Amino acid sequence: MTRKMNAVAVWAVVSCACACIGADVSWRGGDGYWFDAAKWSTDAVPAADDTVTISGGTVTLTGVTERVASLALSGAGAVLVFAEPVRAAPCDLVTTLHADSIVLSGGATVTHAANDMTVADYLAMADESRAWLMDARVNIVCGTLSIDADSRIDTDGKGYHLEAGDTK
Numbered sequence: 001m002t003r004k005m006n007a008v009a010v011w012a013v014v015s016c017a018c019a020c021i022g023a024d025v026s027w028r029g030g031d032g033y034w035f036d037a038a039k040w041s042t043d044a045v046p047a048a049d050d051t052v053t054i055s056g057g058t059v060t061l062t063g064v065t066e067r068v069a070s071l072a073l074s075g076a077g078a079v080l081v082f083a084e085p086v087r088a089a090p091c092d093l094v095t096t097l098h099a100d101s102i103v104l105s106g107g108a109t110v111t112h113a114a115n116d117m118t119v120a121d122y123l124a125m126a127d128e129s130r131a132w133l134m135d136a137r138v139n140i141v142c143g144t145l146s147i148d149a150d151s152r153i154d155t156d157g158k159g160y161h162l163e164a165g166d167t168k
Helices: 001-017 119-124
Strands: 023-024 051-054 058-062 068-076 078-082 097-105 110-114 140-147
Touching: 068 078
Parallel strands: 023 051, 051 068, 058 078, 068 097, 078 110, 097 140
Antiparallel strands: none
């Protein structure tokens, strides 16, 4: 009886340990959306504890990821773009990347979609509902973030949209 119980206990520990090991998941290249399973090497969207690699293409994130173990974004052609599913007030933006570790290398770029709300859009809203709405922002929750000298998080020129006659 004791041998059977020990065997069951060992099996339970091994099963629990294996359940926490994620898969190695790579972007197949080209442009597309993070949540499109067909764009990933495993034919599944990266899940909790996965090790994720993006070596080329533009990946657009429009929601909240599970917490992956790591994300390696590498190469000058590798771009991660944050975009919201709908324009929203800053406190209502949802798109977020969760990872234990993120490494940007070899000229990789993280950015967000352009915020294209204009002053005219803002002024056209009813006074009681007037709020500056955003199309995107970069929102990363991670334990460690490493960016080499050739890579960047670039949001330049993607914020307030000036129209003819507007002043800063």
